Amino acid sequence: MSDADSRKHGPSEKKRPVLFSHGDTGYLRLRKLTHGPGEQKRFLCLPRTGDKEGTPKDGPLVEVAMVSASAHWTSHARLEDAAELALLLSHPAIPRTHGLFQHRGGRYLVTEYVSGISLNMAGHYGSVRGRQLSEAFTLYVASAVADVLSYVHTLTDAAGRPLGIIHRAVDPYNVILKHDGTVMLAHFMSASSLLPGRAPVVPFIVQGEIDFAAPERLGPPPEGGVDSRSDLFSVGMVMLEMITGLQLYGSDEVEKAAEKLPPGHPGYDGEVPWVSEVSSWTTVEEMARRAAAFRPEHIDHLMRRVSEPVRLIIHKLLRRCPEERYATAAALKGDLEACLGVLEAPYGAKEAIEELLKARSDALAVKGPIELIPSDEAERRAGELYLPTNH
Secondary structure, three states, X not given: OOHHHHHHHOOOHHHXXXXXXXXXXXXXXXXXXXXXXXOOXXXXXXXXXXXXXXXXXXXXXXXXXXXXXXXXXXXXXXXXXXXXXXXXXXXXXXXXXXXXXXXXXXXXXXXXXXXEEEHHHHHHHHHHHOOOOOHHHHHHHHHHHHHHHHHHHOOEOOOOOEOOOEOOOOOOOOEEEEOOOOEEEXXXXXXXXXXXXXXXXXXXXXXXXXXXXXXXXXXXXXXXXXXXXXXXXXXXXXXHHHHHOOOOOOOHHHHHHHHOOOOOOOOOOOOOOOEEOOOOOOOHHHHHHHHHHOOHHHHHHHOOOOOHHHHHHHHHHOOOOHHXXXXXXXXXHHHHHHHHHOOOOOOOHHHHHHHHHHHHHHHHHHOOHHHOOOHHHHHHHHHXXXXXXXX
16 A cells, blocks of 8 residues: 555554455444444444455445344344334435444444534533534524434335334434534434334333433333434433533532432332443433423523523423423424524524534634543544545
8 A cells, every 4th residue: 555545544544453344345443433322332444345456445434333243132133123224214414324234243234424523522612612602503403403303203114104213312422513514313223113023122221311311211101102202302402402501400400409309200119220221420210310300490590591582492392291392393393493594694504514613613722632522522533534535
């Protein structure tokens, strides 16, 4: 490999191990990524195919969700379920799925790599510089997410039967702004659906980030089960954090209110501990107590500097009772677009990425790149290192 090729693909690229192979394509492991539910692991990979002359050809970067041969059968079944569902999804704001492959007993789900900045990092930029991104930014992103959820929630099978898809992991880690400002909703690994033959649901395990979960998902499901309105509650939690830099379940006021509740929480018998599939700063039981304790005035306290139209939308999303929330993601999208429509100037993808990059620049002026944390930033930089120069 020439020096020019080495620079294009990143330092020491030719030494990269092959995660797995399929046919004459090897998937070079570039970096381990965060966020894998259960026994699942995620990697950033470079597909490399050799032609007849032996000259390798590289494909676009991909994310690979892997379940090893030694993993429990339920982990393999869940990855198969995720692949089956992902192949039915066709929306420009959902990363494309290339396929599920088997290699030496392991299973590998290959999806499009999305280069961009997650809302988690966007919020971090705001916290570092001491000023959150604008309400317009949050409205724009939330409207795009609502559009994806409207598509997902209403998807049907070939016979017209509703698939009943619930994302269950709408959080700042899974909402990504690409470099052109378009919004992507990633990682349907925790999604539920009515597809036949799905792996059995493991009781007492909560999928996704419990910090953003609707109250009905933090304990025994209510009569009638959990429906798509739980995703809309999560959208409200994301909007609240993006605008204020604060989490509802993590606020001092809600913590104090939760401490006043009697032992246990609604529907929790204390015999079998509920656990979170994704690590969190507290237990599911403690989070459920906070979800049972928060009141509208707690939300008002956090949103005291938020404009009234946006405050009303978030209030409606964060109703504890699902029947009091927006009935559909389409209805939510309508209200978000109405708020965007009365702004003094148009706000879209161009304005969003410009504002986000300005926030990043401001944050870098306060802290250097190494101090600017999380895995999100490391993953973004690692992925961009291996992208062709015209991206």
